[in-house]
Amino acid sequence: MKKKSKISDAVIRRLPIYHRFLNDVINKGIVRISSSELGDLTGFTASQIRQDLHNFGGFGQQGYGYNAVELRDKLSEILGLNYTYDSVVIGAGHLGSAIARYKGFRQSGFIIKALFDVDKNIVGNKVDDVPILDMADIVSYINENNISVVVITTPKAAVDDVLNKILQCKIKGIWNFAPVDIVLTDKSILIENVKLNDSLLKLSYYLKEKEEEDK
Amino acid sequence: MKKKSKISDAVIRRLPIYHRFLNDVINKGIVRISSSELGDLTGFTASQIRQDLHNFGGFGQQGYGYNAVELRDKLSEILGLNYTYDSVVIGAGHLGSAIARYKGFRQSGFIIKALFDVDKNIVGNKVDDVPILDMADIVSYINENNISVVVITTPKAAVDDVLNKILQCKIKGIWNFAPVDIVLTDKSILIENVKLNDSLLKLSYYLKEKEEEDK
Numbered sequence: 547m548k549k550k551s552k553i554s555d556a557v558i559r560r561l562p563i564y565h566r567f568l569n570d571v572i573n574k575g576i577v578r579i580s581s582s583e584l585g586d587l588t589g590f591t592a593s594q595i596r597q598d599l600h601n602f603g604g605f606g607q608q609g610y611g612y613n614a615v616e617l618r619d620k621l622s623e624i625l626g627l628n629y630t631y632d633s634v635v636i637g638a639g640h641l642g643s644a645i646a647r648y649k650g651f652r653q654s655g656f657i658i659k660a661l662f663d664v665d666k667n668i669v670g671n672k673v674d675d676v677p678i679l680d681m682a683d684i685v686s687y688i689n690e691n692n693i694s695v696v697v698i699t700t701p702k703a704a705v706d707d708v709l710n711k712i713l714q715c716k717i718k719g720i721w722n723f724a725p726v727d728i729v730l731t732d733k734s735i736l737i738e739n740v741k742l743n744d745s746l747l748k749l750s751y752y753l754k755e756k757e758e759e760d761k
Numbered sequence: 762m763k764k765k766s767k768i769s770d771a772v773i774r775r776l777p778i779y780h781r782f783l784n785d786v787i788n789k790g791i792v793r794i795s796s797s798e799l800g801d802l803t804g805f806t807a808s809q810i811r812q813d814l815h816n817f818g819g820f821g822q823q824g825y826g827y828n829a830v831e832l833r834d835k836l837s838e839i840l841g842l843n844y845t846y847d848s849v850v851i852g853a854g855h856l857g858s859a860i861a862r863y864k865g866f867r868q869s870g871f872i873i874k875a876l877f878d879v880d881k882n883i884v885g886n887k888v889d890d891v892p893i894l895d896m897a898d899i900v901s902y903i904n905e906n907n908i909s910v911v912v913i914t915t916p917k918a919a920v921d922d923v924l925n926k927i928l929q930c931k932i933k934g935i936w937n938f939a940p941v942d943i944v945l946t947d948k949s950i951l952i953e954n955v956k957l958n959d960s961l962l963k964l965s966y967y968l969k970e971k972e973e974e975d976k
Contacts, residue, residue: 558963558966558967559959559963561962561966562956562958562959562962562963563942563956563959565962566942566958566959589944624966624969625962625965625966625969626965626966626968626969626970626972627962627965629965629968629969629972631965631968639859640855640856640858640859640862641855641856641859643855644854644855644856644859647855650940650958651958651961654958654961654962654965655965656961656965694968695964695968718968718971719964719967719968721960721961721964725781725865727778727781729804734971736964736967736968736971738960738961738963738964740957740960741777741778742955743777743781743865743866743869744774744777744778744781745936745953745955746866746869746871746936746953747776747777747780747840747842747869748773748774748777748953749910749934749936749951749953750840750841750842750844750846750869750870750871751773751776751839751840751841752773752934752951753841753844753846753909753910753933753934753951754839754840754841754844755841756933756949756951757841757844
């Protein structure tokens with residue numbers, strides 16, 4: 547493929563946001579949208595949006611705005627939504643079950659084939675149609691089913707054991723919800739650490755600032 | 762209080778990360794830590810860390826590093842961890858239950874007093890010690906119990922109805938997991954939108970980039 551210059555992480559973080567708001571306007575029947583209108587919706591400036599999209603080649607026509615469906619479809623392609631990844635969720639507690647059940651992940655191309663847990667009392671159960679399997683079998687399952695993405699929802703203490711197992715397999719990515727940053731020396735495996743607690747501490751900071759301002 | 766200059770959102774996003782890694786080193790019995798060592802752990806540069814901390818006044822001593830416990834405690838204070846917020850979770854499905862059960866949120870000062878749901882079949886049940894109450898009663902419950910933070914874990918379609926109810930009350934913050942950005946005209950209410958799907962699309966983008974590189 548064509549050699550591309552590296553796109554910054556900040557740009558990549560904004561693309562899903564544009565994509566989401568474009569889906570919303572398309573659902574409302576809107577056909578064309580300007581960068582300023584998209585800016586009003588997303589909170590970014592029009593020039594930021596034009597610059598971000600410019601990284602991926604020409605979109606829209608000066609003064610005419612973007613065709614919403616075309617731009618959304620192009621963003622889908624950039625975001626890799628035309629690929630699908632067979633995935634498993636490790637940890638079949640409430641969070642793992644919520645993830646297995648949420649339809650939005652399937653729309654993003656992540657197909658959850660199984661949950662894994664160490665708790666023999668729930669192994670054999672299902673979450674909707676997704677079976678809960680024994681954590682002892684995960685290595686052979688991943689290898690035999692070409693699983694490429696692993697979602698981790700275990701407690702922090704279990705993460706080392708989980709990594710010991712899944713790093714024996716040829717996986718491509720990890721979506722980590724455990725409250726610990728996973729950093730691997732093997733950079734060929736992509737990791738997205740969700741860090742829910744950091745999000746909560748950010749809220750905590752702003753709440754405290756407000757308490758002190760209001761004093 | 763002392764008038765402070767506004768700290769950028771990027772700095773605020775890094776503070777919880779420093780805080781988390783400091784807790785880890787303290788648990789390992791480490792007493793002093795340099796900005797380079799903290800940099801190696803967190804992936805930020807030593808100079809970035811020094812600059813971030815400088816926003817909040819002097820820490821550490823040139824050449825001696827930081828006292829880990831002192832720095833952690835100071836960050837706790839900056840992050841508002843000495844405040845507590847009585848909170849409720851709206852939506853008692855898997856995600857809401859996972860949040861009600863997770864002990865880390867209590868450590869961050871968010872005390873979950875109740876879950877709310879529209880499903881009469883689960884109203885009256887408990888998640889650990891936390892009762893599931895009827896969504897019809899939420900306005901009076903928030904007012905009578907001085908609830909200041911609301912966690913939303915409902916489907917997207919329910920969010921408008923949830924906001925109609927909770928904006929009748931004097932709440933201070935919203936932690937939103939529903940797959941929609943909440944933006945309010947009333948800027949006195951702080952909102953943290955979690956956007957799990959954006960996180961997944963970011964992973965999708967990098968996986969696709971890798972697929973294309975490997976071709």
